[in-house]
Every structure is written in structure tokens, then in C-alpha cells.
Amino acid sequence: MLTLRRLAVIPTLRCTLRCRLCCNSVPLYVDPPFLPEREVASDIHAAFSLVDRIEWIQLVGGEIFLYPKLAYLIDAIREHRAQFDRLILMTNGTLLPPPGVLDALVALGPDCEVQISDYGPLSRRVRELEMLLAAHGIPSQTKVFYGDMQHYGGWVDNTSYDDRHWSNEQIEDIFGNCWQIKMRNYHMYQGKLHACIRSLFGLDLGKIPVPPEEYVDVRDLSQSREEKRAALARLADRPLTACRYCGGFDTLRAERFPAAEQLP
Template identity: 40%
Template sequence: MSQQPLVARRLAVVPTLRCTLNCKLCCNHMNRFKHPYDIPIDKLKQDIDRLFELFDYIKWIQFVGGEIFIRDDMAEVYEYTLKYKSKFDKLILMTNATIAPRPAEIEVLKKYGKNCEIMISDYGEYSYKRDEMMEICDKANIPYICKGYNGESQYFEGWIDNTKFQEFKGSEEALHKVSFSCVQAKMKNMHCFNGKLYSCPNSCFMTELGVNKPAEEDYVDLDRSDISLEQKKNTIRQFYEHPAQSCRICIWWNADHVKRYPAAQQEVRLIEEPMEK
């Protein structure tokens, strides 16, 4: 019997670990990386090829960081992704509005028409390019949305503190149960970083930090030629049928009940100069 088409609800490609802010409670843990680096353009293109080889369709293909516009070479990647335009609904770029998109990026994004959207996280005084960014988008007819994370009324009521990596104290059965209530699992929020596709951002970034050792079923190594395409697809189909190893040190499953904090609280930057791998 033939398998159903493999469709991703949302899939984020991470081209950089560098960020312009140093948020204390960053949900992607960017402030923890001492040597943040960029993924080379050719590698990003290769990953995009392999993702669209795996998936029959991707509803939202996103580029997230770090800060997306910290790089000045991403127009080439957005241009390259256009070749798969018939295989996805929307290209989404997520930004903190500290750097405005460059003319080369704008010209490429205009080619997407309404199949592109810039998602602005508005952190008040820190998002000092917000108005300029919205004006650029308005003039170029590039769709965007702005989520407010400042003042009394914050999107999602602010941020949670998922920085402690405390071990889950319940049974395996309890872990299995709560993992299904996680908002990341409900969204099927897959993340691809440097040739590896993870079931969620926490599995991705906790692994890169070295605080999580993923099980074989928690991710797909896009670069491994000894694993067949169908085996990789089967792993993806089962991503949300079991808790990932990162679920043991993550509290997103309890996000509806834990304390909320004001977003984008800054701390002293301790990272060293960025480097490429």
C-alpha cells in the first residue's frame, strides 16, 4: 500500500545562530551559544533541496534564527527557494526588527507576492527598525504581521522560562502523556539546522548546545546516504508519536500553566566573536 503524501505543517530552516539581541529567556537559547555561527549558503541550498525531496508539500517554510537579517547574503537563498514555490504555501521570515531588510532581499521577496510574510516580533525600544521595516514592506507590497511583546499587553502573555533544563520527575507514561500537550508538538514545529531535521526547536537547539542527546527517532540526518529516503520519511511520520529526549528537560508541555515574564529582557553579552563552521 502506498503511503500518504508527506506534508509538513511548518518547517523552519535556521541559517544562523547569531542574534542582535541577548535575551535572558530566549526560547531558542541563542544567548547560550559562545561561538554562534552561520551555515554556509551552499549548505543551506543543499538542505533545502533535501527537505523538498523528503516532503511532498510544506505549508509554511520559515527562516528563523538568531536574527535573520543579521546576514547580508540571504537574498541568494530566498531566490533559490523560489524553485520550489509550487510545493509550499508560504515563505515566512521571523525577525526582531533590529535590522531592516536590504534592497536585494526586498527584490527577491517581491517575487513571492502574497506567498511571503515577514513576522515581526516587536520588543519596543529594542525593535528600533520596526517602523522602517513596516514602511519598506508597505512600499514593496510584502505582507507582514507585527506581534507586540512590549508593555502591559504582550503576545502570548509574554515568555516562559525554559532555561533551567531540569529533569522531568514523572514516569515514562506521564512523560509520554504530557508530550502530546506540548504546543510545539501540536504545531508540528520542525526545525532544520546544519543538515539535521528535528521534531521541534528545543530538540534542535538543546542538541546543538550539548545539553541534549537525541535518540535516533528524534531527528533525521539529511546528509546520511546510508539511510534510504523512505526510512527518513518514516522517521518523520513518527516524530509526534513519542516524546523526544529533549522533552525530559523542557517545560513547553506545561506552557499554559507556568509563569509568564516580560519578553526580551536583556542580559550582558558574554559570547565571543562569531565564526563559521
């Protein structure tokens, strides 16, 4: 049985903030697009066709509430209701949901959640959003990322894509202590499904020479379903090329920094 603990689907990298330590490398993108909703929905259907179950499927950005066809994607995910435990939307608290989103979430019932990152004055719609969701019976969770009690102590600085020239032993250490790998957190953007978010964006930005065997392209018609399933099952089993370009996502040892510091 092939189960993904978490799959984060990214329909856009547009954002209302320009965070210096953004783990999705949003500041490196100039005018990122809204991916066509039918294209993203097709990727979602393809991903579900490869696995038996996804515990958490997430829609993330960028800022997910900027995406105008978000309700369409939620409805596409709902078609696979028997294959996932929970749908999670992640927002930075700067916007309210676009039209149709509340109704689409209500249709899912209690098995959805909006996770709100509260960056203090930057997240000006947090309280309003919390009340709106509560009024519709939609579960939400707010994580504080400002002041002295930041969630997980703040953010990790892993913005550099420089080759660190790690030894094999150091690469094994980075891989073995990576929280993304330990938690089996997968990400998909433009049909490419990775076990590592830096691998995904490093490839997309042309910063890391990620070989094809280190991700699954759900749009690739040259591979059979069985070949893609086999590749997906082993994505997180060994160090990745991206580990050479990584300072480490170690929740215990990595230095923490205040979240959401803005670039000019």
C-alpha cells in the same frame, strides 16, 4: 501524503539581542557562525525532496536579517514554489533587510510574509521596516511583546536543560500538551530536522542525549529517501528524550514572563 505544517530553517544563530529566555538558546552560543549559503540551500532542497508539501517554510535566527546571503536562500526556496503555501521571515525589528532580500520577496508575490516581533525600545527599526515592506507590497505582521498587552501573554521560561526526572505519566502530559507537537512545528539546523526545538538545540549543545531515531539528518547518505520519509512521518508521534528535560510548552498552563529581558 507527507505534509509538514511548518518548517523553520536556521541559517545562523547570531543575533542583535541577548534575551534571557530565548527559546533558541542563543545566549549559550559563543560567536555562532553564518552557515555557508550553499550548505543551507542544499539542506532546503533535501528537505523538500522528502516531503510532498510544507505549509509554512520559515527562515529564522538568531536575527535573520544579519545573514548576508538571505536573498540566496529565498531564491533557493522559490525553486520549490509548487510545494509550499507561504514563506515567512521572522525578525526582531532591530535591522532592515540585507541587499537583495526585498527583490527576492517581491518575486514571491503575496505568498510571503515578514513577521516582526516588536520589543519596544529594543526594536528600534520596526516602523521603518513596516513602511519599507509596505512600499514594496510585501505582507508583514507585527506582534507586540512589550507593555501590558504582550502577544500570548509573554514568553515561557524553558531555558534549563536539567533532567527533570519526570515520571512516565508526567512525560506523557508534557508531550500531550506541547504546542510545538500539536502544531507540528519542525526545525532544521545544520541538516538535522527535529520535531522539537529543545531536542534540536539540546543535541547541538551537548545538553540532551538525543538518539538518532528522534531526528532526521537530511545529509545522511547512509539512509534512503524512503527511510528518511518514514522517520520524518513518525517524529512527533511519541514522547521524545527532550521531554525529560522540559518544563513544558503548554500554551494554557505555562507561566508567562515579560519577553526579551536582556542579559548583560
